[in-house]
Amino acid sequence: MPSWKKGKTVQYSFKEIHALNILSDDPMYSRHFNTPSDLKIMVCIIFICFTLAILGATFFKVDKIVPAQGVLDTQAEIFEVRNTEPGFISRVLVQEGSQVQQGDLLVQFDSEQIDLKIDQAKQQLENLARNIWTRFYQINDLLDAHTRQELVVGLAQIDNPIARLGYQSYLSRPFLDTIAVNQQARASLSQQVASARNQYANLQAREALQQTELERIQELYQTQIESKATLDQAQANLLSLQSQLESVNETIVSLQSESERLEKEQAQTESAYILERLVGLHDQLDDYHTTFFQLESLERSKHDLGITSPINGTVDAMLIQGDKERIPEATTLLSIRPSYTENELEIDIEIPANYAIWVEPGMTFRASSLGNNPDDHGYVMGEITFIASSSQKSDQSSGRVYRMTGKITEITALRADSRDALLRPGSVLSVEIRAGERRLINYIFDPFTKYLRTALSEPS
Template identity: 20%
Template sequence: MAVLKSYRFGVATFLFFLVTVIWSFIGTLDYVTVTQGVVTPSNKIKKIQHLEGGIIRSILVSEGQRVEEGTPLIELEATKSEAELNELETRLTALQIDLIRLEAEQKADKQMDAGEGKEVGRRRLVFPEKIRDQYPSKVEKAVSLFHIRNTALKNRILAQKNVVQQKKQDMEEIKQRIIKNKKYSKILEEKIKISEVLLKDDLSNRLEHLIYLEQKIGVEGKVNEDYWSLAKSKTVISEAELRIKTLKDAHREIAATEYSEKSNAYEELRFRKSRLLDNRSRTMIRSPVGGRVKYLYYTTVGGVVSPGAVVVEIVPRAGQLMIEGRLPVNEKAYVEVGQSVKVRLTAPGPAGFGQLDGRLDYISADSISDQNGLTYFLTRITVDGDSVSYNGKSYQLGAGESVECRILTGQRRIIDYFIEPFWKGANEALRER
């Protein structure tokens, strides 16, 4: 019985050593380099500034508070009053009404009709429905002014057209008179010829013959006067038609000049309104990203924010977390970019939570010395995820937390630990130094 127990013990011992040897050849241990690091977001801290500055009306967040994109942070007093905005709106509307009227005036002479009335003017002036509803009196005044100026132009043009018409009638009368006098002149010529024959035969006296000659000269004089009157009438008609064109051109030019001036004024006021609205919209400072409020530069209601000053710092939540670590100088030879990293918390509370996987993305080209004289290489490690969990509880990492980073630099078989002393001893044997 004792022999059997001894045999079993020997077999068990042999199997144990056999498994141990196999495990030492198969099993591996990790080479790690341990560094201390600080959690930072991959998106850098956002420093929020305000362009114009102003007086703080209210502070809506506190340091450490989580915020979403668009969350109000600080409200400033409006530097421009609502009354000024309303005044600009009224002036812009008045200018817009004038621009519509002046544009219609520039086109009015092309379709002008002396018989048009105020209703025609109203139909030509097309105003937006919003303006008609909110400013009916201004619209009515614009229509009335359009009608008055249009009517004045029509009356001046009508007066010149009447001159043209009258002169054309005079020209017809002159032409008829010329025809009549020319016929009468021919009759007188015949009478003179007959009188000359009779005078030779002493059948007529010279006085009667002179009367015929006098009448012919008088008729020819009237014909010449009528030709001169005809030319004068043509000149008057040309001048009247030129005045009509000048009146239309002057009316259009005045409207165009006034349109240009009011258009420039309209653009200037529109720009001022845009700046005023933009300024009013920026009185509320909002967070550009989701994250946590790191630091408030102004904490006093009623305080003055300088133009362009940084107001709030936000630590973004979006993007992967990044660990900035300090690699000891003597470990630099074992570490290279791309190696795997295990990250765990070092704080007493959440230290029992799990660990996160990461990757070494950056090693500084040169060593850095801090204020205490410690020299190190700066490393950056990208972490997969932003929270760790343990027993159903989850803890989200935040910027500024300290972590421990274990950089996997290689692996080694267990048997190598047993063989290395013998190899080392063999290599160093039979040497004096």
């Protein structure tokens, strides 16, 4: 009899095993040792099920899933707002999470110093404008029509304080009075020349008479009717008249020379006067434009002291402490996340380099919140739109990854709040990329064939 103990396997001795073999060889006793029919049925059922499973695994295909990890983000990058001018912060009008529209004032810098510079530049412009128009009105009546029209067109954009006050006529009067005095002197000289010419004509007539008288006396003297003294007196009178003629002629020449000198002097003075005013006007006009550009630059700098939102969005981060803080130039003050819709969301995917060979643009994927039950938030369906041409080192592991981009085509969320949480930019997602189909049997035999290929490839 077999020896056994509680909790231990039955053990047969050699004699007992030999006796069982003899009995099994005996036809009369062997039928008591045949396999039960119910056991045969179960074995057949198991074999049929296994065969059907192998056939099903051979013909049926399942999706080939490539695991990856992604980050939900908007297509527009976060906008960093910087200042272009250094200074002290006067006011901060937003905080993290504030909704802003394009053009809204975000941060205001103190503008006291630049306001003083702007006032100084404006005062300088007023002074230059007054000087420019003063010079213009000083020579306005002396210019020809073409030059006057060109100057009026060139000065049209400059404020005219002279015309506003109405004393432009007084500015040209001093030089016009000088011209009038000169013209009066020339007129007086002209009168003197005319008088001298009349006197010269009278003297010429007297000379002719005296010459006739001299000839008559000479004839009488030759006939001894007139004395020598009378002849000498007539000759002396003729010489005196000739001397007076020469004197009057010299006077006429002198007066004409003086008149010509006054005329040339007036023309020279007028030309120098106009030239000096024109040169000064153009110099001050250049100074005016230079100061005007400086004023525009100052006003632009003042405008830049008010930091406005360049886009519609949400304040993502504040990088300044607050009022009265000294900020250097080109400092990042805050960052704004652009406003977006669900159509503008995309997923930045990183896939291990050894899996990237299966993925191609146009393949679909399914993503869910990493580390959370998808039944709580739902899934995001999408399509691969971009695959990087080369791999890069992963920031989270020592391996290499390929960067891919996927667009969202469908969103399945259970509740509205779950949808908002699922679509929050910056969320980390677990991504499953559908990289074609694969026969089910491959998943069964691949572990065995992998080690078999490894063993066969090892050197003997």
